[in-house]
Amino acid sequence: MADKEYYKLLGVEKGASKEEIKKAYKKLAMKYHPDRAPDDKKKEYEEKFKEISEAASVLGDEKKRQQYDQFGSNVFQGGQASQGFDFSDIMSHFRSGSFGDFDDVFDSLFGGGTRQRSSHAQRGSDFLYETEISLEDVANGTTKTIPLNKLEHCQECQGKGAHTFESCHHCNGSGYMKRTQRTPFGLFQQTSPCPYCHSKGELPQDSCKSCGGEGLVRKQKKIEVTIPAGVDDGMRLRVRGEGEVGPHNGPSGDLYVEIHVMPHKYFIRKDNDIHITVPISFTQATLGDDIDIPTISGNAMLKIPAGTESETIFRMKNKGLPSLHHSHGDQMVKVKVTVPQKVSKKQKELIKQLKEEKPSKSFFKKIFG
Ligand SMILES: [Zn+2]
Numbered sequence: 490m491a492d493k494e495y496y497k498l499l500g501v502e503k504g505a506s507k508e509e510i511k512k513a514y515k516k517l518a519m520k521y522h523p524d525r526a527p528d529d530k531k532k533e534y535e536e537k538f539k540e541i542s543e544a545a546s547v548l549g550d551e552k553k554r555q556q557y558d559q560f561g562s563n564v565f566q567g568g569q570a571s572q573g574f575d576f577s578d579i580m581s582h583f584r585s586g587s588f589g590d591f592d593d594v595f596d597s598l599f600g601g602g603t604r605q606r607s608s609h610a611q612r613g614s615d616f617l618y619e620t621e622i623s624l625e626d627v628a629n630g631t632t633k634t635i636p637l638n639k640l641e642h643c644q645e646c647q648g649k650g651a652h653t654f655e656s657c658h659h660c661n662g663s664g665y666m667k668r669t670q671r672t673p674f675g676l677f678q679q680t681s682p683c684p685y686c687h688s689k690g691e692l693p694q695d696s697c698k699s700c701g702g703e704g705l706v707r708k709q710k711k712i713e714v715t716i717p718a719g720v721d722d723g724m725r726l727r728v729r730g731e732g733e734v735g736p737h738n739g740p741s742g743d744l745y746v747e748i749h750v751m752p753h754k755y756f757i758r759k760d761n762d763i764h765i766t767v768p769i770s771f772t773q774a775t776l777g778d779d780i781d782i783p784t785i786s787g788n789a790m791l792k793i794p795a796g797t798e799s800e801t802i803f804r805m806k807n808k809g810l811p812s813l814h815h816s817h818g819d820q821m822v823k824v825k826v827t828v829p830q831k832v833s834k835k836q837k838e839l840i841k842q843l844k845e846e847k848p849s850k851s852f853f854k855k856i857f858g
């Protein structure tokens with residue numbers, strides 16, 4: 490018999506992913522379902538539906554697909570291909586309108602990927618790890634090494650829980666059981682996962698010693714997590730797939746890293762601005778000065794104009810924190826004019842002179858115009 494071109498039948502590339510194959514098949518199956526055929530085309534639709542279903546049953550199953558890629562469709566004539574492939578079965582599953590749970594139906598019909606995701610598979614649990622970082626870390630970003638104690642697939646048995654398996658005699662190795670159901674609308678054939686082998690098609694003959702047959706072992710592990718600059722206190726970063734592995738080969742959970750920003754000795758954070766109070770002397774306030782101000786990224790110069798009042802706030806542009814979403818923050822500097830507690834004899838003299846000095850003419854001019 491001539492080779493059948495399964496990829497062409499479904500209209501997908503040779504390297505197509507399982508999702509693409511599923512999608513292509515769904516589209517065609519909806520189009521060519523015999524229930525939807527016009528009266529004069531019943532036979533044609535049925536043939537086409539049969540063909541694409543056969544193609545999907547092979548390409549949808551990793552093992553069969555591999556064989557097909559290697560040897561062509563002739564390998565499936567006779568025994569092997571008919572296993573788990575029953576046209577009337579597929580037809581009844583796709584009775585018009587039942588495309589809703591297509592993914593489940595696809596997996597259960599064609600058995601593809603049941604090894605990865607049996608009906609028993611569950612997603613692993615998530616982890617939450619809390620970590621403290623400094624305000625400097627917020628400014629520059631940082632990495633944290635996070636120790637994990639998590640379940641992983643057992644290396645000894647590749648997570649299978651056993652070393653030797655035999656074909657499940659309950660379902661003849663297909664992983665699914667067929668059941669004829671009587672309903673008011675007639676007899677229906679139903680396929681359900683085999684409860685004995687959890688639709689794996691095989692049963693363990695021994696138990697792996699390393700994991701006690703669970704397929705999972707607990708392991709210490711350290712992972713590096715990059716914390717970007719500009720994170721907020723209380724923010725949670727998600728590291729995909731670093732939670733616990735799922736039972737029965739289910740997908741792994743995620744790791745969440747919750748950030749706590751420790752309070753700083755001098756700086757107060759308000760969103761991405763940093764607030765700081767700096768003492769200046771009476772003379773600096775009166776005469777003006779250039780002063781060195783600490784910022785989160787080192788010292789920076791701030792110009793204090795002559796005649797600065799106490800409690801004046803200066804904005805140092807872009808000297809605040811970087812932001813994940815908005816623009817860079819500023820540093821707000823509040824100056825506090827300090828009154829000297831101790832003065833030398835000479836200073837005392839000078840202050841006295843200042844006191845005796847009468848307000849200048851310009852001062853009166855300002856008030857009385
Ligand atoms: Zn079984």
Ligand SMILES: [Zn+2]
Pocket residue numbers: 643644645646647648649650651697698699700701702703704705
């Ligand atoms: Zn094991």
